[in-house]
Amino acid sequence: MNTTNRTLDWFFRGIASAPSFTACWIWGGRPTRDGYGTFGKATRAHRRAYELAVGPIPKGLVIDHLCETRLCVNPLHLRATTQRHNVLRSVRTMPNVNAGKTHCPSGHPYDEANTYHRPAGGRDCRACSRRKRAA
Incomplete structure (x- = not known):
């Protein structure tokens, strides 16, 4: 088994629930204080999911959870975007409330x-x- 396959195998073992292709895939590891899953020592699980499914995250962009679920690692729910767009799209942030x-x-x-x-x-x-x- 090559390195990529081992990484994919290790990653998929970390998913606690994936009831369907389109539903949230909840990361099973212990969340960080701010509610995100981690993959390995320092990588955020959702960022790794995006990299495995789509490719490198473009410089200057962040990964946005379209589903608003921080533990979700379903690549269909993840999008590379600017930090500003990520914050303004979220319904739970003060910058978004003030912008409206x-x-x-x-x-x-x-x-x-x-x-x-x-x-x-x-x-x-x-x-x-x-x-x-x-x-």
């Missing part, structure tokens, strides 16, 4: 004319900023 807001807390619209986009991310209402400076 159309008005500031004072009711001013977040539109082209009234919105300042901070270099490090985030945005501010120009009308509120002017009012604070005047006060």
